[in-house]
Amino acid sequence: MKLHLKIWRQVNNNSKGKFINYDVDNVSEHMSFLEMLDVLNEKLVHKGEDTISFDHDCREGICGSCGMMINGFAHGPGAGVATCQLHMRSFKDGDKIVIEPFRAKAFPVLKDLVVDRSAFDRILQKGGYISAKTGGIPDGNAIPVKKEDSETAMDAAACIGCGACVAACPNSSAMLFVSAKVSHLGLLPQGKIENKERVKKLVAAMDEEMFGSCTNTYACEAECPKEISITNIARLNKYFIKATL
Amino acid sequence: MINLNSNIPEGPLEKKWTNHKFNLKLVIPANRRKYNIIVVGTGLAGASAAASLAELGYNVHSFSYHESPRRAHSIAAQGGINAPKNYANDGDSIRRLFYDTIKGGDYRARESNVYRLAEVSGSIIDQCVAQGVPFARDYAGYLDNRSFGGAQVSRTFYARGQTGQQLLLGSYQALLRQIDEKKVTFYQRREMLDLVLHNGKARGIIARNLVTGKLEKYIADAVVLATGGYGNVYHLSTNAKASNATAIWRAHKRGALFANPCYTQIHPTCIPVSGDYQSKLTLMSESLRNDGRIWVPKKKDDNRKPNEIPESERDYYLERLYPSFGNLVPRDIASRRAKEICDNGFGVGTSKMSVYLDFENAINRLGKDAIAEKYGNLFDMYKQITSENPYKVPMRIYPAVHYTMGGLWVDYNLMGTIPGLFVLGEANFSDHGANRLGASALMQGLADGYFIAPYTISNYLATEKFDKLSIDNTSVTKVEKEVEQTISKLLSINGKITVYEFHETLGKIMWNNVGMARNKKGLQEAINKISELREEFWNNVKVVGRGDNINMQLEKAQRVADFIELGKLIATDALNREESCGGHFREEHQFNGEAKRDDKKFIYSAAWEYQGTNKKEKLHKEKLEFESVSLTQRSYK
Secondary structure (H helix, E strand, O other): EEEEEEEEEEEOOOOOEEEEEEEEOOOOOOOHHHHHHHHHHHHHOOHHHHHHHOOOOOOOOOOOOOOEEEEOEEEEOOOOOHHOOOEEOOOOOOEEEEEEOOOOOOOEEEEEEEEEEEEHHHHHOOOOOOOOOOOOOOOOOOOOOOOHHHHHHHHHOOOOOOHHHHHHOOOOOOOOHHHHHHHHHHHOOHHOHHHOOOHHHHHHHHHOOOEEEEOOOOOHHHHHHOOOOOOHHHHHHHHHHHHHH | OOOOOOOOOOOOOOHHHHHHHHHOOOHHHHOOOOOOEEEEOOHHHHHHHHHHHHHHOOOOEEOOOOHHHOOHHHHOOOOOEEEOOOOOOOOHHHHHHHHHHHHHOOOOOOOHHHHHHHHHHHHHHHHHHHHHOOOOOOOOOOOEEOOOOOOOOOOOOOOOHHHHHHHHHHHHHHHHHHHHHHOOOEOEEEEEEEEEEEEEEEEEEEEEEEOOOEEEEEEEEEEEOOOOOHHHHHHHOOOOOOOOOOHHHHHHHHOOOOOOOOOOEEEEEEEOOOOOOOOOOOEHHHHHOOEEEEEEEEEOOOOOOHOOHHHHEEEEEEHHHHOHHHHOOOOOOOHHHHHHHHHHOOOOOOOOOOOOOHHHHHHHHHHHHHHHHHHHHHHHHHHHOOOOOOOOOOEEEEEEEEEOEEEEEOOOOOOOOOHHHHHHEHOOOOOOOOOOOOHHHHHHHHHHHHHHHHHHHHHHHHHHHOOOOOOOOOOHHHHHHHHHHHHHHHHOOOEEEEEHHHHHHHHHHHHHHHOOOEHHHHHHHHHHHHHHHHHHHHEEEEOOOOOOOOOHHHHHHHHHHHHHHHHHHHHHEEEEEOOEEEOOOOOOOOOEEEEOOHHHHHEEEEEOOOOOOOOEEEEEEEOOOOOOOOOOOOOOO
């Protein structure tokens, strides 16, 4: 199939960007979206033009590197997939596709479709962990964990930190991301001890990084490639209220 | 002079590590803050080492070419991590894990290192549980296990099909905690491009800031490389796109010996190649072989749909050939049999280059929900890529390059041949011999980082004297200059062939001639072709873009340049090793289709010394001594 792409190009963080149109021919429906961009980039190299930069690595939806707005949706059409897992069978011949970076004040554009999401790391470094040092740890089976809690914690821990929730949110809120970590650790007996401190610190850090507030639009859950549930946001609110009362 | 002293401690195997830990020198807590340590890479090995060293009180400088430590490729490991906890009460022990690993590696690993790995692996599980890794549990709340290839016990701990992700998040979070405490400085989007030596010791690195394009100089008292494997030499592999060999290869060119480069692991269960545009291959976890059964039709060129082929006309060839291990034979064997079956015309799918991995029996036995709970995300991933539903039709799989057992040579302390250069995880050669067992990579990465390197690096710092070194010293600036020249050269060639095309060409040579089955003629041919390719690359490569902002073409060009040189060394090593062992299969050396070792001539690790551009590398041998296992022909029948 043949596709008409409108792609955001920007040299670096200090320059203004703009959309440029590209046509790509012979796109196979079996290609992934990023493979389609690879093919376009090879064409650009042969023409001596700078290629379109986009973050990507594992190409199996787990590293969280890739992510772009495709026709207005984070990671494009289809539920539960990262951009690298999106296949061209989701499009048809002659489609126009608008591709731009994740937009949020906390995610500055570095080049083309590459944004800097290190604000996520800076939030988690304030308490998104259990303060266990290496060594001196009791046996793994010393503290049984209810299967149900462990499974729910795992559901939240599946977050890949891609930032789609922020990009999808009209307020650029990081509540889904932060609540996933708060849930993951807070549901486990090992993590409960630091719950109050953790939730207070993470919420403060999130505000400091200029992420917006949550107004329950549910857009984050709808576009999350790992289908992280907004139940986690409710849990964060519960923990936060308990911690600040 | 190269000193290949493996520094294996005296005493019985079971006591070596305990005794050694006692003999290692310590740095007192108040002095630790005076030392700086560079850790390159933030995967399981790098993040766990950086966090643990910082907890001890050292100043750690952590580098990643990614935006965040959490993007490292350890994140993609699926199936699990081994530990001989014997929670399953099925006869597991440290000794058994040690034995399985030595045997699985076809007796080409260092006994003392492997024993230590088995010994510390139990603590890894404890550590991870304490960090909040949500391992699978039973209804009583205790940890659950499953089985992996090459073992007859259930010793693999797992977090659904995302074990690597969860373990990495554990060590990433430990790292973040140290970043916040200002014991670790994290340098994002920095790629190490060279190693700095001063008076013979590893003292720093030259890194490129991938956002500004500027070269940056960093110095320290020790340098740790935890930069992963080199499977991407083959172009198509299950490795992430950015995974590369540049850090270890450039350290090699500065004098670090490279051991057993030809030991590459081809993983049996990957989604087959589907088109020319394909950018990478996707692994389907080995854990699937717990419940999935591998088969092909008994008839050649059988074009019926899998569900139309009756049970009696299916060949469950692994179960037939290896009744005691069945579908859970080690990876090298499962891969070789799949290739052979397809080469003989029994393959399935449009390309005829795949075999079925079928869950019908398991679904009937356990129910769809039970299978979904264990493997749900893998099934989803498969469906996403192939648009076929594996709950209804069998998966189609074929082997693909996955892991590299070879790497920089290290002694028992995980130090390379350059003093002060420590190499951890997949980047070193130490524990897996000629074939790695499933769920052992995560184990090794974390063992090295949490429980071995913190002791041995302290010992190095405590016993060495360090000259004062500034970043303006010629030892540093000279290397910086050389890196700068290489970059300018790449940007100025402006030839006709793209970086991607060179990589693809290299990959084809490697896969065809240095892949699952190797022979003398093919290897010689590969060496010649790769030499020509190198020449062509430096005269005709086309690298677009600039040097002063993000330029992924330039990043890739440097990596491919190194892949080409390393590819030649892989072929050279494979040609030298006139035997078959584990993943290294020489067609000339086989017995009933199984790998035939030559213990008389090749019971050594081959450590190669760089001799300069286009010169044949010099071979050094570390003889392997086996005191506590007797060498046998591996049998899984």
